[in-house]
Amino acid sequence: MKRIGLTGGPGCGKSAVLNYFSSVSGWQCLDADRICHEIYEEAGTPFGKRLAARWGAEIISENGTPDRARIAQKIFDDETERQWLNSVLHPEVLLRLETAMARIRDKDFVMIEAPLLFEAQWSFKMNAIVAVWSAPEIQMERLLARGWTREHAEKRIRSQFPADKKLELADYGLINNGSLESLLEQCAVLEKTIRNNFR
Numbered sequence: 732m733k734r735i736g737l738t739g740g741p742g743c744g745k746s747a748v749l750n751y752f753s754s755v756s757g758w759q760c761l762d763a764d765r766i767c768h769e770i771y772e773e774a775g776t777p778f779g780k781r782l783a784a785r786w787g788a789e790i791i792s793e794n795g796t797p798d799r800a801r802i803a804q805k806i807f808d809d810e811t812e813r814q815w816l817n818s819v820l821h822p823e824v825l826l827r828l829e830t831a832m833a834r835i836r837d838k839d840f841v842m843i844e845a846p847l848l849f850e851a852q853w854s855f856k857m858n859a860i861v862a863v864w865s866a867p868e869i870q871m872e873r874l875l876a877r878g879w880t881r882e883h884a885e886k887r888i889r890s891q892f893p894a895d896k897k898l899e900l901a902d903y904g905l906i907n908n909g910s911l912e913s914l915l916e917q918c919a920v921l922e923k924t925i926r927n928n929f930r
Contacts, residue, residue: 738848739863740894741887742873744907749844751918759838763845766827807886821851862901
């Protein structure tokens, strides 16, 4: 089974690509962001205890889970704290991804969506990497449509490699400046290309 990483900046269309590949025969899809959400929803874990030791008990909500809003306040204006959080979170996410992949049977490919794939230095674990790219103004338009403020969107974009850099580092690229239909047409071509390249 070949591992295909999927990355791109916020608002570039990674979820739409993952949804497409999840419907294609022979593919299994995993979402690092979803695993991250699961980690944050667990109460009383070593992860939460490490956060509390670093930032105080107020970082833990009343139900015992890490408070994502308070954590966001800690990290988005402080590069040192953001890097520390990633150093704690990324190994746990990767461990769960590896466990999930070990359980997959009868699939030719697994696609792993990971926004911080390059930043977390997971690229060497992939057989190939796909980056989804959108023009900055379109990327921002989509993020604002989610209800994000411009300031929050800019912070989220700055916390990752630029979309241009991700596209440059990837083995395959998808350009998502137009309609969903256009993106899915590119996905269909890409799926055939990947399958041919790994015969």
